[in-house]
Amino acid sequence: DGGITQSPKYLFRKEGQNVTLSCEQNLNHDAMYWYRQDPGQGLRLIYYSQIVNDFQKGDIAEGYSVSREKKESFPLTVTSAQKNPTAFYLCASSIEGRVNQPQHFGDGTRLSIL
């Protein structure tokens, strides 16, 4: 089955530590996205990538970094500069990032502070 796989499902971060969230898709989609969801709030865009080796900042990129070395992979690193990282992180993909194509989502990673 084609889809988006996020791992791990739960992740804990210590003070001053960087952590990396994995996102892999086998849908052959060009565009990939990272969102953050806080309780009672909608999703907010962190980073997006329309093509391999290219990515752009979203609305809340500070304290996060990404890479897009392969079409199927778009890992997100939550750095120690992100002072409030506790949230539910969702990865999505779509065909060519076109406006008439829906985004497909993974099942998310829940990040908490130790």
Next chain:
Amino acid sequence: KQEVTQIPAALSVPEGENLVLNCSFTDSAIYNLQWFRQDPGKGLTSLLLIQSSQREQTSGRLNASLDKSSGRSTLYIAASQPGDSATYLCAGATDSWGKLQFGAGTQVVVTP
């Protein structure tokens, strides 16, 4: 900046009743409007996507309308079932590549 609002935040209905979920947006220059379903602790599932040139989309018991002039979209779910219990989010595409601005969602409970 586009702002998307969903009211109410939560809704409970008895099984069999029709559901009406509201979504409003501030900027009528919207490229599309999407409705998603989210089950607890899970990702989002795309339900319907309405292009800016369309007025509505239908899929089974679901029907979504779009009125750009009034800045509103409505999701109708006919003959609700307990399995429809979930959070429903709407999102508007704010540019040509499909960047989405999300509402906070409406949590729906359908009681047997």
